[in-house]
Amino acid sequence: MTDVVARIEWAVEVTGRVVDAVADTQWRIATPCKPWDVHTVLNHTVGGMHIFAALLNGTEPGRAHEDDWLGEDPKAAYRAAAAADLAAWTRPGALDTTVRIALGPLPGPVAALVHLTEVCVHGVDIAVATGGESLLDEDLCEHLLTTMRQTPGFDSFRVPGVFGPELPAPADAAPHIRLLAFLGRSTC
Secondary structure (H helix, E strand, C coil): CHHHHHHHHHHHHHHHHHHHCCCHHHCCCECCCCCCEHHHHHHHHHHHHHHHHHHHCCCCCCCCCCCCCCCCCHHHHHHHHHHHHHHHHHCCCHHHCEEEECCEEEEHHHHHHHHHHHHHHHHHHHHHHHCCHHHCCHHHHHHHHHHHHHCCCHHHHCCCCCCCCCCCCCCCCCHHHHHHHHCCCCCC
């Protein structure tokens, strides 16, 4: 299961490149994660990173998920969240922790997969909205899509506010496009 931690590390890095490329005029652009814009998706992601880090470290996050985590400098806020997040996931015993989130108590490896999904997919949401798709790692997207397709009971997450019904995507579409379609997100 240390593979999932390595994938979290890579997803955080890739999403960081996407965030660094966001232009000042792009924060209010709509994303495939309807009805959220780039700023809202990033705020949700940064909040989630801090919350997971706190829970993995046995502390309280101090704020709710949808509070303002970005302040005046969204890019710096992402970098700070990334550092805290990676420190928490790479500490010895992190995967032995039970993490209690809105979905309920999750064993460490399941929590890691949920977190990987959040960071990777929201990075894709931002990249698609801002034209940063060339910054994505298609192998990471393909691996996550394959994992989701093989996860028993995945359809239970297809509820409003989480994932929608799968949308059609061309078989030869880039993995990030097929990943978003699988999760009910339209890139049009």
